Amino acid sequence: MEREEILKEITIKNDSKIVLIVIDGLGGLPYKGKTELETARTPNLDRLAQKSICGLSDPVFMGITPGSGPAHLALFGYDPTKYILGRGILEALGIGVEVGEKDLVARGNFATFKDGKIIDRRAGRISTEENKKICDLLNQNIKEIEGVKISLFSGKEHRFVLKLEGDNLSDYLTDADPQKENQPIKYTAPLKEEAEFTAKVVNQFIDKAMQVLKGSYPANTVLLRGFSKLPDIPSMQELFKLNPLAIANYPMYKGLARLVGMRVIDSGQEIDSGFKILKENYAYYDFFYLHIKKTDSYGEDGNFEEKVKYIEKVDKYIPDVLSLKPDVLVITSDHSTPALLKSHSWHPNPFLLYSRNLIPDNVKKFTELECAKGMLGRFQAINALSLMLAHALKLKKFGA
């Protein structure tokens, strides 16, 4: 029996509540001898760690730097090496595009084409308003190609989502994006024979879009990447009998949450509102995923100091969360984003689980090195969900 089958069989529904706070990109690397988390003053997290069990989790397996997709899937209890998510799917779900089983989606950029070359892959980062107008124009002029329905959904600045609806669409396609500037237009190519028809439709769309956008300089061409279809993924309701709520702001995380069946409430940009929404909705769900983005953004920017300050901000809200008396509270991250690397990394995530039903270990502070001393040891993040369910007494015995 696979992990998923086992959990499906032994999960029970009860009234206990689980709160999972994901501080995106939390783990770091030392600058002047201390990581971001070691530098930050986090009295509340430290006190909580002393009453919890701690460990270090690897999102996929040791050494693997995950994207947000696999990293979150693991935390939600899904094997990230089994459920492979296309970037197009995540983007589409994130901006609220309904994607059906047969549909194909891709991430798009409006770009600038001049003298036979792509000279700006982001069309000078046109305004979101301008983007909407261009999407409308394309939607009016290109409704169908070879029996396949075409729709564009505008995103922020130069970004959009392309959706194709029809029969026999395949996502075995290369990106229609040269990735670098000063390159000619790049069409998509089929990676399997079954994708030949789809490639033809997509490439006709690119040509038609360029005709329609002739007067729309600098947004006069489109780049398409991450062609993908919906993966066949069971919901958290189905697998774990949970009634989950996601509180997040960025499209990617909202999309991931919807994909596994969570209801989603936008947390807004401010840290305050996410915690407020948690409190207001605490009565109505039994699993809460609260996503905190800015630690990752500061990490990606290489801004050590601001990442530290943001961790300190998060720390101030811990007593509020504890006042809700969750049966299980997990504080961790999807992946590390050390400011020194300015990118996601493979370093394991500090992980803390607080509940009544445990032996608090000897971890004194919520830091990478202290978590390494915890009772959970070093473990794969896919165990996070079974640990949460167990401590919430939501799992029956396996076998007699």
Place this chain on the structure above:
Amino acid sequence: MEREEILKEITIKNDSKIVLIVIDGLGGLPYKGKTELETARTPNLDRLAQKSICGLSDPVFMGITPGSGPAHLALFGYDPTKYILGRGILEALGIGVEVGEKDLVARGNFATFKDGKIIDRRAGRISTEENKKICDLLNQNIKEIEGVKISLFSGKEHRFVLKLEGDNLSDYLTDADPQKENQPIKYTAPLKEEAEFTAKVVNQFIDKAMQVLKGSYPANTVLLRGFSKLPDIPSMQELFKLNPLAIANYPMYKGLARLVGMRVIDSGQEIDSGFKILKENYAYYDFFYLHIKKTDSYGEDGNFEEKVKYIEKVDKYIPDVLSLKPDVLVITSDHSTPALLKSHSWHPNPFLLYSRNLIPDNVKKFTELECAKGMLGRFQAINALSLMLAHALKLKKFGA
């Protein structure tokens, strides 16, 4: 290559001896700040821990509370998610019923039926003597149904095992047991088409048994559950070239041991006799599994104090075991049974391995938290057997 294949290929036979002591349900949760194991005075176990390598083991995977079946299989080196054992099989093997490849077995209860309802699922816990008489009566009156041979084997109090021998028997059957009292008789139902014939035979048996038992109030009906057939499981001799002896008292553990090819000697109810049998038989086997049950029973009863006392009792026998000079001695548990939860739990097992061939780690006491600091870290229990074999120098190199 799977783990099992690898071990089969590299195991060698030699004279070294392995002793595995399973203190059932050993791990606990803190009461007045200390777990059962932390509360117990265990000078011998603590001294041994100082000379050993320690860790915490998860029987199945993190968060999973195992039944005794999966938990023991893992300790014996079998993947508990691959070999799924029916409760009927365990019970049958435990009371010494020979089960053939085609046979189907189930656990049975004698119960009390009155005014169209089951009013006592245990027939007032009739005596074991009474049980034997009723089984004889049924065996004399119901020998065969639709070409399928029927036999009953009496267990303790109200319990028995039903064995069906014939062709095309299937275990895809629901329990014929309402689980609660004051419910009508529940017949079995087939879960797959292939089980329709078997369901018919079982339900006829229930009707016939009720006719035969008309005058046997309060034991006037039968409940049947855990229909199961023998899993196809290789023996420890075949896989690991071991000549194993099990010393246990309860049917379940004796059954598990027989299933993987161990010879079984009943340890009796007293702790003393188990250790005595180990000593007497030490010359004749190379792997000894000694099962100690009462720690689990006290845990299940929620009796923290008695569990503590029993751990202290076990501690006194450690010098006796060491005087046998085993090449490898492992002391651990199949699963935790915290008195505070009154049930099996998902908490990992304290694990200690003593041998000449190791670097003693800095574990000072044999407790959950101290074991967490050990060199074995947190690991899956299926590794226990390869660790024992390795330290007993029973494994060749894997690969050239």
